[in-house]
Amino acid sequence: MPDQDEVPVLEITGLRLSYYTRAGEIPAVMDFDLKIAKGESVGLVGESGCGKSTVANGIMRYMGNNGGIVGGTIKFKGRDMAEMSAEEVRRIRGNDIAMIYQEPMASLNPSLTIGVQLMEVPMNHEGVDEEEAFKRSFDILIAVHIPDPKRLMDSYPHQISGGQQQRVVIAMALLSKPALLLLDEPTTALDVTVEAGIVELIAELSKQTGTSLLYISHNLGLMLEVCDRICVMYSGEVVEEGRIDSIFSSPTHPYTHGLFGCIPQPHANKNARPLSAIRGQLPLPHQRPKGCYFGPRCDFFEPGRCDQELIPMDFVDADDDPAHRVRCTRWDEIDPKAFVSADVAEAREVIPVGETVLEVDNMRKYYEVKDSSFAAMFTGGGNVQQVKANDSISFRAGEGETVAIVGESGCGKSTFAKVLMGLETATDGEVRLSGTDLGSIAVGDRTPAQLASLQMVFQNPNDTLNPSHTIGYQIGRVIKRFGIESDPAKIQERVYQLLDTVKLPRAFATHKPRQLSGGQKQRIGIARAFAGNPKTVIADEPISALDVSVAAAVTELLMDIQREHRTTLVFISHDLAAVRYLADRVVVMYLGRVMERGSTDEVFAPPYHPYTEALLSAVPIADPQVTKRRIVLTGNLPSPLNPPKGCPFSTRCPRSLGRLCDEQAPPVQLAADRHAIACHIPLEELRKVEPVFSTPNWDLGAAD
């Protein structure tokens, strides 16, 4: 019998997974090799549709009715899983191999209490009695740092926050001390600050139990923080694999390079180093080209060599990692410097900021929540509670300027967007667009000109286009509605112009939304927003639902259009890397209040508001040279119904001064002109705080 420590926990060789559809067999994963040793953490990176989740499902032998393993072997602790009976596989699931999912809310059964869902794991796998199962579940909830586990055991999933739900899913996976944990985008649906906590928790627990991890994500920055080795996947194949530092320091495959070019780096901005998107689109599985699947999108494509037969994996003989392999015929011919010139697109000149277009002055939006309890019925309707969704928000944005509004979910970003759009009216204060107060005018009462001058790009392009009308009709309708054109021929012409602007073929005018990809739909969303030559466009998380390479292209497009039309852009996002990249000014919000505002450079360097500092620290950075200080926030966002008495952030602030912060609202201190920080800590002390990011080469936080 082989030594159990020597045998890899998981060994996959030549795995082929396919789905069967009416069109025939569609290979989803091909020629896939993977070995995970005990305690090792391996990442699978790639964009959606590349087959990374299929691999996880294949390992679990969970391929649905139309999928199956076509070739290769999956050995778990040396045993071939193909030879196991269904019953044996069931015993392994949840016991030896456990999984953590992307959407914690959806992964938990809404009609069973958390206690029941946890307890059934040991009760089924180990046959323990209810009392023992309860004890174990209770202990594991403590291990995943959940406050008040007793109450939580009796709660339903919808009663707890997203971060807590994910902790419960993790607890469920760890209950039986699995040898292997599959994590399918475990933090994608969570806020950055919550993500940081979850990532830390998983690392801590896997270290304690020696569990091996297979991390699936599209986020390269996150991979750098959590993995020992990574596999980069493209269209069902691994194109490059190796130790994490080797891949990050010397990426070899053009696709890996392309991915790096798509992520905003913390030390670059839109003018100095524009993102370079990978051209083209991921081929559909049944339309994969011959030879290298990346060929049609590759700058180094050579006809006759790259488009012949399947390309095998080849060792690159990297000094630091002998196991670094790549699937590219020309990897040793491509000069690494060629990538540098290719992906650092030309620097652009800075557009000067014009006169103030949008002015938000002490804007408040309060919601009233009526107490409908029994007691209140007798006391005459009694207490009406106020939720301060937005409290004293002020900032200015000039022509051609990009103002980012950042904060965790629930901070009031979306309420703010609703007030700007007129879907809600402000309770107090003013929102002036070119001098006219729009804060109290609901969207139905705005004139077509006012509507046209303030438009919005939405988060999820799949939900914002009407599936039953053509693209041309949907854009044309906006043009007509805003009174820009009324003659059908002219409207048609304008639709074509807009499609040109968003770099889509004119033929798309006759297409229905379902014929378009996510990125293309978002371009239509942008075209629709720009139909009336708006002065200001609000972009509410416009790229967060898109893949990295698509997001890069859409970001660049948005920047180009803004440059051309000198549009003011209000960019609402939780992605600080994107904000750093494209914003001129940043407003940091927490619980409906502005914590800090200033130019991007000011906000991203000390003096920080402690909340900004924590947000920055939570951002995963895909650059091994950057070291960052880790600050993990504990606790949840307080309920807006019952906010802290003093500073809203006081309950979670690592730098809290105690009673002063708990009891008194913080003063707004001006660190520089238009750089305001709402904090009790004196500015001199905040200035002394070290920068969150530092590298040997450049110093982001250097006080100028």
Place this chain on the structure above:
Amino acid sequence: MPQMILRRIGMMVLIMLVVGLLLFMINEGDPRLIARSVLGPYAQDGQLDAWIMQHGYDRSMFIRYFEWVARVVSGDLGDSIIYKRPTSEIFWPRLANTGILAGVTFVIMVIIALTLGVLAGMKEGSPQDRIISVISIATTSIPEYASAVVLAGIFVFWLGWLPGTSSMTSGFNVVELILPVMVLTLYGFGYIARMTRASMAEVMTTPYIRTAILKGLPYRHIIMKHALRNALIAPFTVIMLQINWLLSGVVVTEFAFGYKGFGALLLEAALRRDIFVIEACGLAAVFVAVFTQTIGDIGYTYLNPRIRFK
């Protein structure tokens, strides 16, 4: 929770009062019409006026309405014009008969429908799903009067196992109940089964069922504990609506088998303008509709903790 139930009951009473008013206005709004239907077509105008004066129908309709409400609450439903007896003597036994028929049918139908629906929805597209789906569509598309004839043909005339009428002339007889229950079940189960199947199939594709499968739970446990309760949320509403149909929609079946039920009574009363019987039947139908809705809403919050009230 108790607050919600109280509120629902309050709502129920209010709806009953409003619908009761409509019912009253339609039936007793015009005193001459009542007098005419009580005294018959040959009564003279003077006789009508005298009857109206004598019975207090010359007063305002709202006063009469509140008197009527008070009488109904105390159990006095007025006298039937056809039977010349207090309505309550005819009405309650008839309602009880239909209650028995509806209750038995309901239990059998729901059990069959849910079982088949769950079996079909568990594995969408499987042979068992297809067979069950075809059967439930086929049976639902055969109207009761047709299936009543066919079933009677088989069981009464051909096999001779069951009696052809269900008039219960010699006291209550369970055997006489079999055919009407069969007809009603056959017609009604397909609808619930289809709803359950769709709901179950949807639940089976949710991420939380994947979680349960990948937790390594036995299949039976996954179906019974994780899928079933969530899958019952949607068909539950339909099941509750079926109770209404079982009360007043069974008139065809009752007639087909000569069963002395509520539906038959209502039809008879409506044809012969037996005002007080119509009112009683109307009230009963409204009560059942409102009551099942209330029960439905409360049951719904039990099945779905996401909408449970604090």
